[in-house]
Amino acid sequence: xxxxxxxxxxxxxxxxxxxxxxxxxxxxxxxxxxxxxxxxxxxxxxxxxxxxxxxxxxxxxxxxxxxxxxxxxxxxxxxxxxxxxxxxxxxxxxxx
Numbered sequence: 001x002x003x004x005x006x007x008x009x010x011x012x013x014x015x016x017x018x019x020x021x022x023x024x025x026x027x028x029x030x031x032x033x034x035x036x037x038x039x040x041x042x043x044x045x046x047x048x049x050x051x052x053x054x055x056x057x058x059x060x061x062x063x064x065x066x067x068x069x070x071x072x073x074x075x076x077x078x079x080x081x082x083x084x085x086x087x088x089x090x091x092x093x094x095x096x
Contacts, residue, residue: 002049004063006041011071015041036081038070051085069095 006012016039037043048066057063069088073095078084 002045003052003058004045004048004060004067006045008060008063009041009045009067010064011067012041014071015039015044017041033080033082035079036084038074038084044070047081047084051088054085055089065096 018040036047044067048063051066052063066088069091070084074084074087078087
């Protein structure tokens with residue numbers, strides 16, 4: 001069950017919200033080498049919820065931190081879901 005919803009995102013109005021199929025690999029499964037589009041709301045939301053579930057975060061404030069890190073600090077060179085998740089783990093304590 002997803003903790004974060006579109007209404008919980010601080011930058012929801014800044015994302016594109018292109019309709020994706022329910023089985024689209026960009027929003028299903030584990031982070032992998034699938035390209036990650038940080039400007040697509042469905043992809044950002046799916047990544048946030050998978051990250052929260054994997055690391056057992058239960059508070060929306062944690063999901064909002066993930067979104068903030070992606071929006072404000074994630075290096076532009078990181079282009080896959082797996083690289084984004086690895087960066088979030090490595091930099092979690094670095095940022096508020």
